[in-house]
Amino acid sequence: MRANRWGILVGVAAMWPAMVWSAVKGxxxxxxxxxxxxxxHYLEENFRDRKTGYYSDKPGETQPATVWGCGIMFSALAGGARHDDAYEREMRKYFKVLDHYWDEGVKIPGYEPLPTGGGGNDKYYDDNAWMVLTFLEAYDITGDKRYLKRAEETQEFVLSGWDDQLGGGIWWHEGHKGGSKNTCANAPAALGCYRLAQYSDPEKAKEWVEWGNRITAWTVKQFQGDDLLFEDAVVVATGEENRGKLTYNTALMIRNFIALYGITGEHAYWNEARRTADAAQSMIQGNGAYRDKWRWSHLQVEADIEIYRLTGKKRYLKRAIETADHHYEEWKEKPSGEMIDVASLARELWLLADLETSAGRAFWERVDRWKKVK
Incomplete structure (x- = not known):
């Protein structure tokens, strides 16, 4: 475990780096x-029930998919929505379907793992944190404030998972299943705070950023190793750590460091983002692709694409392309039987498609710019 090397401040300093679209346009x-x-299309044909609108975890199943996979599926549709209005229409429809997972029969509403009648207590904070990020992207695409409202509501549930045990941190599960606090809940929760600050009035934006800073500082102190990668989880009662370093944990922290630099202008955060992104090279396998199942590694592809858009450094793009292309070739040879992984493949392919089109480039040039928060 490595102590936090820097404080988290909110201020204005250096200018945000210009978008490196000269490289992207190539x-x-x-x-x-x-x-x-x-x-x-394969997902639509093999995993979706046209009558109900639900996706299933496996082809031919009648039970709706669990909400983690649903969030990734929604993000795949959001990726397509930048390129074709048909995908935007499907995204809107699926947003309504996801209401069946939304539990309003509790003090702080949130998404249950499966469609619910209300009053459930089986919610995962990480599942909900991913929803916040993809709904904010949908809002950026459409301007439809229903996505923003639901993102704000969901983030309130995510933050309710924070307490002072182990000095802070958000639990993995609301009923403390597994007894752990995990990077996969805290890292996207922090990014959700930074993203929500961009749509808020100054007072609320400052509150969101303070929450993001609190979560980020705790996550760095608790989980970042000497190799700059992020460990997975800690059992609160015993302090026992799961030192496994899944790709998506490091990926989201890279994006948090980028966000912090955009919001504050403090170069320490930009340096941390680049150093951590460079350290992620150790997670590349001999075939040029990231280790881990697609449901995890596609988020490291997303982080690589984000930092590439800002730096123009082709080593980041190379990792993203080689990973996505390898995943696609595996899928062509033997299609995965799990929706969550196929949706992850679709998501990373749409992110690469953004670099190929004027619509995709224009979208990210707008979204990648961060509003300073005082």
């Missing part, structure tokens, strides 16, 4: 857009 063709459409 990418031509529509290979990944075609592949993304192919994989998304």
């Amino acid at each position: 990418i031509t063709g529509d290979l990944h857009q075609k592949r993304a459409g192919e994989v998304t």
Whole structure:
């Protein structure tokens, strides 16, 4: 475990780096857009019940998919929505379907793992944190304030999982199943705070950023190793650590460091983002792709694409392309039987497609700019 090397401040300093679109515009063709459409169509044909609108975890199942996979599926549709209005329509429809998972029969509403009649107590904070991020992206695409409202409501549930045991941190599960606090709940929760600050009035924005700072500082102190990668979880009662370093944990912390630099202008955060992104190279396998199942590694692809958009450093793009292309080739050879992984593949392919199109480039040029918060 490594102590926090820097304090988290909110101020204004250096300018945010310019978008490196000269490098991005050098990418031509529509290979990944075609592949993304192919994989998304496969999901529609094999995992979706047209009558109910639900996706299933496996082909041919009648039970709706669990909400973790639903969030990734929604993010895949959001990725497609930047390229084709048909995907935006499907995204809107699926947003309504997801209301069946939304539990209003509790003090602080949130998403249950499966459709609920209300009054449930089986919610996972990480599942809900992912929903916040994808709904904010949907809001950026459409301007529809229903997505923003639900993101804010969901984030309130996520933050309710924080307490002072072990000096802070958000639990993995509201009933403390497994007894752990995990990076996968805290890292996206912090990013949700930073993203929500961009849509809020100054007073509320400051509150969101303070929450994000609190979560980020605790996560760095608790989970970041000497190799700069992030461990998975800690059992609160015993302090026992799961030192496994899944790709998506490091990925979300890279994005938090980027967000902090954008909000504060403090170069320490920008340096931390780049150093941690460089350390992620150790998670690349001999085939050039990231280790871990697609449900985890696609988020490291997303982090690589984000830092590439800001730096133009092609080593980050190379990792993203080689991972996504390897996943696609595996899928073509033997399609995965799990919706969550196929949706993860569609998501990373749509993110690469964004670099191939003027619509995708324009979207991220707008979204990647951070509002300073005093």
